Amino acid sequence: MKKITLGEISGDATTKVLQALEQAGDDVIVQFTGACYHFWPERAYEAYYFISNNRHGLKRIGLPLINRRNVTIDGGGAQFIFHGEIIPFVVDRSTGITLRNFSVDWERPFYSQGEVVASDVDGVDVALDPIMYPYRIETGHLIFEGEGWESPLTTGVFAFDPKTRAPAYLSGDSMGLGYPKNIRAEAVGKGVVRLCANFPQLPELGMVVVFRHHHRHIPAVFLIASQDLLLEGVTLFQAGGMGIIGQFCENVKLLACEVTPAAGRIFSVCADASHFVNCRGEIRVEDCLFENQLDDPLNVHGLNTRITEIIDGHTILVELVHHEQHGVSVGFTGDAMRFSDNATLLGYARNKIAEVERINARYARVRFVDPLTEEVKLNHVIENMDWTPDLYVTGCTIRNNRARGFLASTPGKIRIWGNQISASGSGIKISGDANYWFESGAVEDVEIRDNDFGECCYGDAPWGKAVIDIDPEIAHPETNPACFHRNIRIENNRFATSDIGILFARSVDGLTFAGNQIRQTGFYPAVGRMSQALTFEGCRSVLVEGNEGLAPEGTHSQALTGPSTI
C-alpha cells in the first residue's frame, strides 16, 4: 500500500492536511511524522450531518474521509489539537478506514471546571482559572468564552470528588437540581463564582465542579454509512459531544483506545465515550479505557420510530421522536422492519421496506412490500432488523463517568468478557423503550462473563438501581404475554461494590446468574435502592446457582416470590 507522510505544519494545519488527504487518494497510509498539529474550523471542510444522539447541524470537519477506500491515518503518536467548533474526524460512505496512533484534544475545551471553596444552603462558591476557562457573568448568567464561541450553562454543573476522581457520591446533575434552565451566578472575588441555588446535594470543599456549557454539537469521531473501520491507539481527551459515534456502519473495531482527561482536568469528553446506532456486522471494543466522560462509556442500540399515521394498506407515516434522533434514516429499500406494541414492546410483525420518502428530519413516509397487518396501530413503533450488530467488549476498563456503564441493546450476540467495570450508575444496562428515548433492541443472546465489577450505583438514582440493570420500559411486565429480552447469561463475574443491588431483571426469558462472587466493599455507605441482591420482574426460566457471597442466603429467592413468572 502506498504511503504519504506529513511532517510538521506550523499554524493552522487544516488546509494542508485536507489537501494531502484529497491528493492521497485511496489504498494509502497517511503517516503523520510531526509531534503536534493544530486545526481551526475557519477554512475547514463543511457539511450538514444528522448525528444520532448528538446535535445535527452544519459542521466544520478537520479530517473528512468521504467516499474513500482503504485509507489509514497513522498519527505516529501526534497530538491533534483542535480550536473551536470543528469535528476532528468524519468517516462517511467509506470502507476499510483505520485511524491510528494519535490523541485529540481542544485548546479550550467545551466544558470548564473549578474547585469548591465555600458552600451553604443558598449556594456554592467555585474558584475557576480564568485563563484556562475564560468566562464572564452577565445579568446573573455565567457565560463561558471559547475560541469562536461563547455559551451559558446548558445542562448545568456536575460535581466530581478529586479523591476518587469519580462523580461525587449521590450527587446527580447539578448536584441534585437536574437541568435547571439557569443557575444564577455572582462574582464573589477574582476568579470565584457563586452559584446561587439550593443544591440538594451540597458538595464538600475541595470538590471539583464541572460546568456543562455546550450541547452535543462536536463529537470527536463520526462514522456514518461505512464499513470495516478500525480505531487503534486513539486517545480522546475532549469532545464537544460524544467521543465516537457510529450510525449505519458495518464492522467497527475500537482497539486500545482511551477516553480520558487531559492533565489538570477531571473531565474527558462531554457525553458518551462511544455510541453505535443502527449498525451491523460486529462492533468490537477491546482493551479500551473510558473514564471521566460526562455520559455512558458505550451504548449500542437501534431506533424505535413511532407510527403517527396509517396512510394506506401499505404505507405509514413515522416519526423520529427524540430530537437527537432527528434526521437519522429509518432504513432503506429492502430492510426488514419489526413492528412492536409501544406498551408491551413486543414485536408482532415484520415487513420489508418498499420505499422511504423523507418528509423532513422528523417524519418519513414508509411504504412496505407486504400489506400492513391488522395489529398496526398509532403509537406503535418500527425498528430496523437489518441494522443490528453483534457486540464484543473485552479487556476494557470503564470508570468515574457520569451515568451508566455498558448499554447494550441489540439482538445480535453480545459478549461482555473480562472487563473492569465501574460507573456511577449501573455497570451494565440492557433496556429498550418505545415511549421516551425510543432506543430499541430486545436482546437474544448475551454473555456477561469474567468481569470485575467495582463500585456502581453511587450516583443519582435514575442512573441505576443495580450493578446489572435489565429494565425494558414495559408498564406491566408481569402480565406481558411474552418476555421482551431472552437468553442472558451472567457467569463467573466478581462483584465488589458497596451497594446491595447486583442484578435487576425485567421481562427476560432465560436468565442465568451463576458462578459469580459477590463482595460488599463498604467503600461508600450502601445506597439501598434495592432490598436484595437479585430481583426479577416478569422473568421466565431463571437459573441462579453456584454464586459466592449472596448472603444472607435466600435474598434472591425472596425476590423470586415477587411478580416473577418463574
Added chain:
Amino acid sequence: MKKITLGEISGDATTKVLQALEQAGDDVIVQFTGACYHFWPERAYEAYYFISNNRHGLKRIGLPLINRRNVTIDGGGAQFIFHGEIIPFVVDRSTGITLRNFSVDWERPFYSQGEVVASDVDGVDVALDPIMYPYRIETGHLIFEGEGWESPLTTGVFAFDPKTRAPAYLSGDSMGLGYPKNIRAEAVGKGVVRLCANFPQLPELGMVVVFRHHHRHIPAVFLIASQDLLLEGVTLFQAGGMGIIGQFCENVKLLACEVTPAAGRIFSVCADASHFVNCRGEIRVEDCLFENQLDDPLNVHGLNTRITEIIDGHTILVELVHHEQHGVSVGFTGDAMRFSDNATLLGYARNKIAEVERINARYARVRFVDPLTEEVKLNHVIENMDWTPDLYVTGCTIRNNRARGFLASTPGKIRIWGNQISASGSGIKISGDANYWFESGAVEDVEIRDNDFGECCYGDAPWGKAVIDIDPEIAHPETNPACFHRNIRIENNRFATSDIGILFARSVDGLTFAGNQIRQTGFYPAVGRMSQALTFEGCRSVLVEGNEGLAPEGTHSQALTGPSTI
C-alpha cells in the same frame, strides 16, 4: 393553462397543500378558494438554505416551488396563517412563477409589543398582553414564548409613537442603547414588565415598545436562482426575517404588494420589506406599500467578497465576511468579476471565473480565466458584474419603518419615479462598502424623479443625515483618483421635511439636482445633522439648478466650496 383548485382545509393544511403543489405539475394555476389556511412546520418540506442578509439554516417551508415552470399560486384573497418557524414560500431554480392575491401572517408573531405605562432614568415599565404575546421572566431575562420556540430579546426593543405610527423621534435601537446583550427585566405587576436600563432616549407614556426577540431565520418569501417572478397583491403582515428576499434571480416584479401591520400591531415584518442580492434583469417594484417593518423597505445590491489569499497567478481565496452573507455563491463559471481596492472602492480589473471551489460557507477558491493583474492585493474585493439588475421603483409608498428608505446599489438603470417616501433615516441611500457590510454596487445611471419626500432622518443618527444620502464608504473621497458613483439625476421631486439636510453626495461624477421643491414642515424639531441642504464631498460635474425653497440661497454653494472637486 390548466387550473387546479384547493378549497377549505381544516387544521394543518401543510401536507395537503404540498401534495397538491406536487401533483399539479408545471404550466398550472393553483387556485385557492377557501378563506383561510393554516400551516405548521411539523410535517413541512425541509431544506437547508443560505439566505443572504437573513440567517442560514435548515428550514421548514410551507409552499416550496422548486424546479418548477409556469406556476401561478392564486390565493383568491385567502389568509395564509403560519404557526412557528416555517418559511411560507421558497421559489428555487424555477421560471415563470406568480404568487398572487393572498396575505401572510403568523398566529403568534416573532416580535411582541406593549405600551409604556411608566418610565424614569432607571427604566421603563411596559404593559404587554400576555395572551397575544406570551412571555416569562427568568433570572432577569425576558423570554418570549411562541409556537414551538422561545427566545430572549435578540436585538433589544424599539419604540414607536402611536400618534404618528412611526418610530419615536430620535429614538434608535433600544431607545438609544443599540443592541445590548441583555436588558434586565423585572415583573412589576400582572402583565407589566420593567425594563431596567438607563435608556438615553426615554419614551413618552403611551408609546409602543416593540420587543425584538428573533433573529432573521424566517423570511416570508425567499427567491433563489429563479427567473421571471411576479408577486402581485400579496400582503405580508409578519415574517421572522425579511418580507421578500431574492438572490441570483432574474426579472422579479412586485406589483401592488403590501408589507403592513396586522390590526392591533404597530410592527409588520421583522426586517427589510424587500431585498435583492446579486440579481439581474429587471427588479420592478410598483404600487407597493411598505410600512412599519423593522428595517429598510427595499435594498438592491451585490456582494463584495474579500481576497484573503493569493494562491497562484490565476487563483485567489475569497471570504464572505458578513455572517449574513455566508453561504451565498460568489458566482459561476464564466461570470465577469470586478476587482476593487477596499480603500478607494475603485475597480481596476475584470476577469472571468474559470472555476469556483467552495471551501465552506465562508470561503471559496476562485480560479480565473486570465492571469491576475499586479494590482491584486489582500483585502481587496471582487464583485460579480454579471448579476446586476436594472431597478424600477414607481408608485410606491414607504413610511414609518426603522432605518432607511430605498437602498439602491446596482450599476444597471435605477429609476425611482413617483413614489411617496418617508423613513426614520434617509429616504434614499446609495452607498457601497468593502469593509463592513460588503454590499457592492457603484451606480452608473440613476434617475430620482417626481417623488414626494415626507419626513425623513427623524430617527437614530446612523440611519441618515440627509433625505438622499449618497455615501460610499471611502476614507478619502477628496483625493480619490476617480469617483465611485456616476450619473445621478435628482429632478422634479418635492421635499417636505423638518430637517435641513436634503442631499449628501460623496464621490459622484455627474450629479444633477434640479427642478426640485423643498419645504420645511416644522413637524419635528429640526435634527440638524447637516448644516445646509446640499453637501458634496469629492464629487465632479455637479449641476444644481431650478430648485425652489433652497433658502437661504447660497446654502448649497457654501457646501460646494468644501472638499468638492467641482
